[in-house]
Amino acid sequence: LFAxxxxxxxxxxxxxxMPPDDRLEVCFAGRSNVGKSSLIxxxxxxxxxxxxxxxxxxxxxxNFFTLADSHYLVDLPGYGYANAPVAVVExxxxxxxxxxxxxxxxxxxxxxxDTRHGIKPVDEEIMTLLDKSAVTFQVVMTxxxxxxEAEQEKILDQVREKLAKHPAAYPELVMTSSEKGDxxxxxxxxxxxxx
Ligand code: GTP
Ligand code: MG
Numbered sequence: 001l002f003a004x005x006x007x008x009x010x011x012x013x014x015x016x017x018m019p020p021d022d023r024l025e026v027c028f029a030g031r032s033n034v035g036k037s038s039l040i041x042x043x044x045x046x047x048x049x050x051x052x053x054x055x056x057x058x059x060x061x062x063n064f065f066t067l068a069d070s071h072y073l074v075d076l077p078g079y080g081y082a083n084a085p086v087a088v089v090e091x092x093x094x095x096x097x098x099x100x101x102x103x104x105x106x107x108x109x110x111x112x113x114d115t116r117h118g119i120k121p122v123d124e125e126i127m128t129l130l131d132k133s134a135v136t137f138q139v140v141m142t143x144x145x146x147x148x149e150a151e152q153e154k155i156l157d158q159v160r161e162k163l164a165k166h167p168a169a170y171p172e173l174v175m176t177s178s179e180k181g182d183x184x185x186x187x188x189x190x191x192x193x194x195x
Pocket of ligand 1: 030031032033034035037038039051053067077078079090143144145146150179180189
C-alpha cells in the first residue's frame with residue numbers, strides 16, 4: 001500500500017468541501033505540535049508532503065492525502081493550542097464532530113500522544129468524542145527518541161490506565177519516532193490491514 005503514490009488532495013474547512021467517501025480512511029488527531037504532519041511524512045516517505053513546522057497550530061484545515069488509489073490519510077488540525085481564540089476552537093470542534101460522525105469509510109483514528117507528556121485533559125476530550133462517535137481509535141506515541149527507554153514505561157502506564165476507560169480505544173499502543181523511523185513500518189502495516 002505504501003509503495004503507491006501519495007498526493008495532497010485538498011484542505012477542507014467545512015463538511016461540504018470533503019471529498020466523496022469512496023475510499024478507506026484513517027485520520028491523525030492530536031495536540032498541536034505532537035507530530036501529526038511529521039508522522040504522515042514519515043509514513044509516506046515524503047518529507048515535505050504534510051507541512052511540519054515549529055509553529056503550533058499551523059495545520060488549520062482538515063488535510064486529505066490520497067494513498068495509492070484506495071485510501072485517504074487525513075491530517076486533522078491540532079487541538080489544545082493555548083492561544084487559540086474561543087470562536088476558532090468552537091468552529092473546529094463543530095467541524096470535528098461532523099467529520100467523525102459523517103465519514104462512513106473512516107476506519108480508525110490515530111490519536112497521537114507525545115511520549116514526554118502522556119495523555120492530557122484535551123486528549124481525553126477527543127477520546128470521549130471518539131467513543132460517542134463509535135470511531136475506533138489507537139494511540140500512537142510520538143517523539144519516542146526524546147525519552148529514555150527506562151522513563152517511557154511510566155508514561156505508558158499512565159496512557160494504558162487512561163485508555164482503559166474508553167470503549168472505542170484499541171488497546172495496543174504504537175511507539176514511534178518520525179525522526180528515527182521507529183514504529184513506522186508497524187504503523188504502515190496496521191493501516192494496510194484495515195478493511
Ligand atoms: P500542528 O499541525 O501544529 O498541530 O502540529 P503537528 O502535530 O503536525 O506537528 P509537526 O509534525 O509539525 O511537528 C512539530 C515539531 O515536532 C516539529 O518541529 C517536528 O520536527 C518535531 N517532531 C515531530 N516528530 C518528531 C519526532 O519523532 N522526534 C523529534 N525529535 N521531533 C519530532
Ligand atoms: Mg501539522
